[in-house]
Amino acid sequence: MEMNGSVPNKGSIRGRMHKHLAPVTLTKIQRAAPFNGRVNFYEKNFVYILTTVVTGEEKSRKEFRKGEIAFMPSGCMLCFFLQDTRSYKPMNPLGEITDGLSVLESCKRGDSIQIDNIVSLSG
Numbered sequence: 681m682e683m684n685g686s687v688p689n690k691g692s693i694r695g696r697m698h699k700h701l702a703p704v705t706l707t708k709i710q711r712a713a714p715f716n717g718r719v720n721f722y723e724k725n726f727v728y729i730l731t732t733v734v735t736g737e738e739k740s741r742k743e744f745r746k747g748e749i750a751f752m753p754s755g756c757m758l759c760f761f762l763q764d765t766r767s768y769k770p771m772n773p774l775g776e777i778t779d780g781l782s783v784l785e786s787c788k789r790g791d792s793i794q795i796d797n798i799v800s801l802s803g
Contacts, residue, residue: 681706683749683775685795687719687787693760693780695749697798702738702772705751709733709758709774709798716794717758719787725765727784728757729793740770747781749774758795760784 683695699706709731717729726744737753744750748761750771760777762785777784787793 681710681775681798681800682778683795683798685780685793687783687791687793690786690791691780691783693777693783693793695775695777697749697775698773702751702774705733705735705738705753705772706774706798708735709751709795713795713797716792719789719791719793720757721789722759725763726759726761727787727793728752728755728759731756731758733758735772737770738772740772742767742770744771744773747777749776760793 681697683697686692712733720728735753744761744765746761746763750759750773752771754769
């Protein structure tokens with residue numbers, strides 16, 4: 681599955697999502713799209729936006745690599761990792777950024793991230 685999104689006035693972001701990592705979580709996020717949220721940071725480790733998606737832990741873990749995408753159930757947050765990170769809370773892994781990591785790295789607090797859709801890859 682492919683996620684398409686953007687940061688207004690900065691550029692587009694794309695990600696590859698893997699349904700087998702957290703199928704319930706990904707389905708809920710897919711149904712919620714399109715949505716957007718204000719950029720927040722956890723130190724310089726990851727950028728995140730708050731969502732309306734409510735779900736529990738699903739194949740969660742605490743270690744993530746730069747470029748990965750995860751969902752933190754305890755805060756309803758969609759997270760994009762800017763560097764290898766060991767999280768203080770478990771997160772559901774979803775996939776990875778395939779294009780636009782530099783756009784996320786250029787974000788400032790108060791910018792907005794728009795998630796347009798999550799679509800199945802044809803073929």
